[in-house]
Amino acid sequence: MSQSYxxxxxxxxxxWREFSAGMWAWIFHKFTGWVLxxxxxxxxxxxxxxxxxxxxxxxxxxxxxxxxxxxxxxxxLLAVAVFHILNGLRLLFVDLGVGLxxxxxxxxxxxxxxxxxxxxxVPTFLAGVSI
Amino acid sequence: MSTQVPEQVEDESSAESVSPGKxxxxxxxxxxxxxxxEQREAEAAEKARTADDTYxxxxxxxxxxxxxxxxxxxxxxxVPYKQGMTVLDALMWARDHYDxxxxxxxxxxxxxxxxxxxxxxxxxxxxxxxxxxxxxEPVRVEPLxxxxxxxxxxxxxxxxxxxxxxxxxxxxxxSLPAEDEEQRQTRENxxxxxxxxxxxxxxxxxxxxxxxxxxxxxxxxxxxxKAYRFAMDEREGEDMKQRRLEIxxxxxxxxxxxxxFSCTEVCPKDIPLTEHIQELKREAIKNNLKFW
Numbered sequence: 001m002s003q004s005y006x007x008x009x010x011x012x013x014x015x016w017r018e019f020s021a022g023m024w025a026w027i028f029h030k031f032t033g034w035v036l037x038x039x040x041x042x043x044x045x046x047x048x049x050x051x052x053x054x055x056x057x058x059x060x061x062x063x064x065x066x067x068x069x070x071x072x073x074x075x076x077l078l079a080v081a082v083f084h085i086l087n088g089l090r091l092l093f094v095d096l097g098v099g100l101x102x103x104x105x106x107x108x109x110x111x112x113x114x115x116x117x118x119x120x121x122v123p124t125f126l127a128g129v130s131i
Numbered sequence: 132m133s134t135q136v137p138e139q140v141e142d143e144s145s146a147e148s149v150s151p152g153k154x155x156x157x158x159x160x161x162x163x164x165x166x167x168x169e170q171r172e173a174e175a176a177e178k179a180r181t182a183d184d185t186y187x188x189x190x191x192x193x194x195x196x197x198x199x200x201x202x203x204x205x206x207x208x209x210v211p212y213k214q215g216m217t218v219l220d221a222l223m224w225a226r227d228h229y230d231x232x233x234x235x236x237x238x239x240x241x242x243x244x245x246x247x248x249x250x251x252x253x254x255x256x257x258x259x260x261x262x263x264x265x266x267x268e269p270v271r272v273e274p275l276x277x278x279x280x281x282x283x284x285x286x287x288x289x290x291x292x293x294x295x296x297x298x299x300x301x302x303x304x305x306s307l308p309a310e311d312e313e314q315r316q317t318r319e320n321x322x323x324x325x326x327x328x329x330x331x332x333x334x335x336x337x338x339x340x341x342x343x344x345x346x347x348x349x350x351x352x353x354x355x356x357k358a359y360r361f362a363m364d365e366r367e368g369e370d371m372k373q374r375r376l377e378i379x380x381x382x383x384x385x386x387x388x389x390x391x392f393s394c395t396e397v398c399p400k401d402i403p404l405t406e407h408i409q410e411l412k413r414e415a416i417k418n419n420l421k422f423w
Contacts, residue, residue: 018253022392023341094390097413100406103392 021104025087032084039077068126075125079118086110185209187269188221190233194282197232203280205271206230212263218272219247219258222284235284242399245331248338249284250275255335255397275338291334294351298358298378306368320365327360327407329400336394336404348383352394352404355385359407362414373418380415388412 019027050060064070090106093099099106188208194200208225210216219237226233238244240259247258250273252266263270278286308314336352337343343351350358361367362375379385385408394404 015253020393020396022390022396026341026389026391091390094405095409095412097406097409100395100403100409103390103405 021107025090025103025107028083029087029091032080032087035077035080036084039080071125075118075122078121078125079114082117083110083114086113184212186212186216186221186263188225189269189271190222190225190284191273191280192233192283193280194232194234196282206233207269216263217259218249218251218256218261218263218266218270221263221270222258222272232283234282243331245333248275248333248335248399249273250338255339257333257335257399260399275334277338277340277344278334286334288334290347291332291337291351291353294337294349294354295332295357297350298354298375300354300357300361302361302364302367303371304367305370306366314366316364316366320363324360324363326402327356327363329402330356330360331400333399335397335399339393339397341391341393342387342389346383346387349387350379350384352388352408355379355388355408355411356402356404359411362411376411376415376418379411380418385411385415 046060046064047057050057087107087110090103090110093106094103186209188210189205190208191203192200192206193203208221208229210221210224213220217240219235219240222233222235223237226235235249235258236246237258238246242257242260245257248255249258250256250271251258251261252271255275258272272284274280274284274286278288278290281287304314330353332353334353336356340349340352343349358375358379362372362379367375388405388408390405390409392405395402395406398404
């Protein structure tokens, strides 16, 4: 709808404090989705530089793994992927019309579960993989 | 507090016929009366502000036709609280006692007419159904978001009504009963459409919907719910249901819903809107997917 004048924060993201669970779930799902798409392209691009044999491949992986920033980013990737999966399951139930009255609770549950899994994964990721 | 246009200078022509002495005295008297009045008003306002049984309302004001109100702003009203007072009651009190130009729609005051959907403290609610005691102060009252404001709290509902009418919100059937028979509905079927019949066309859901805000052609929760009410009505018959699904499964129909649950959360009549939209999505798929 066309606005005849600017109504300030009424119409935009500035009201994020008033967003409800379903809205947050939607925003996070969009965000994580785009992050995963971005990751997928980077993933393919980086690994395609090391396709000439087993040794270059291993070298590339080891070089990446030796960087702390990569290991930290991996934790972030896990967080994003786990939330996207769990919220995707939630959306599956929403599409099937199951438990719509508990949609906010299932969102919180997927958030908490994501948090738990990510925290549990931190030692493994930061220690790095020894190949 | 008042937002009226500055008062016109009083008409002096009537005073011309009386003697200059009386004129002077009258002027003095008037001046004194005015001062007294001003003082009294200031006192009343001060009392209202400091009293602990008043509610502080911040009300959105805008009027393109009045020069001083063309720039949208918020006005403060301090309204004495009475038990059971709703946002609508408070607005009416403010209008009657402070500023008669404060404009808002209302009619039945019992959540049936659907006129007074407002944006109160950041969510779409019916003014008449929202208790002041449930809100934190200051109570921010704004017109519904995602609609053009006509004046103060009144928004242009034309687009919403267009969308409602687009789904043919009335009963149609090809299978009429015999002349001396009634068009009966089974109890189970009535139970199925029960919640969807409660819609009062207040537009709260449409205003809360993020998708409807970005896509002007999207039917919106209220219209889809209306379509659900008739599509699920068995008395309409199969071919009519087909017709309704054809309207709904278009690009800007049910598929635009991204299940944010905003509409379900704000619906003053507690209609499970998202559930109905999702059910229509499943119906649309079942309608087009045939493996036999």
